[in-house]
Amino acid sequence: MWVEEPATRRRMPDPVRTAAVRAVLIMSLTIIQALVAFLCTMAGSWLAFPMVLGGVASTVVATWSVLDVWVTRQVWNQRNGVVSVPSSTARHMRRERRIARRGARARARGEARIRRRGEGRLSRA
Structure with a gap:
């Protein structure tokens, strides 16, 4: 067979x-x-x-x-491109960029949340 x-x-x-x-x-x-x-x-x-x-x-x-x-x-x-292996520098750099992008998005969401929280008030007190 x-x-x-x-x-x-x-x-x-x-x-x-x-x-x-x-x-x-x-x-x-x-x-x-x-x-x-x-x-x-x-x-x-x-x-x-x-x-x-x-x-x-x-x-x-x-x-x-x-x-x-x-x-x-x-x-x-x-x-x-080459086939990426676990020890590849390219894979490590992509991972760092991905982590940085996620952190930037999280900071942007946090700032937007803070701005939205204060939108309905006349004063900040």
Whole structure:
């Protein structure tokens, strides 16, 4: 029988997942190209030198694609916020602001109550 289990990690956002898939494909092609360059070098083929140059270029591109994953993740977190955890500074600051707002509303209600109490009298005595 099929039993649904909750995911242990949250799913990556779409732009980050797209960048990660692209990086994995580029890295795998780079590894294949490096292997072909090595085999061409061992065989003494004329393709060895162009393959080594292509391998260097694809290594640069693969490094760039991995950095793209990191940058995309950082940008997504900045635009859409991070998941708040109990030790998060943002949660602590929101709590302080909420307490301050509640205190300000309570003071305003108290002042309004005091003003209303004295409205119907001609003198304050």
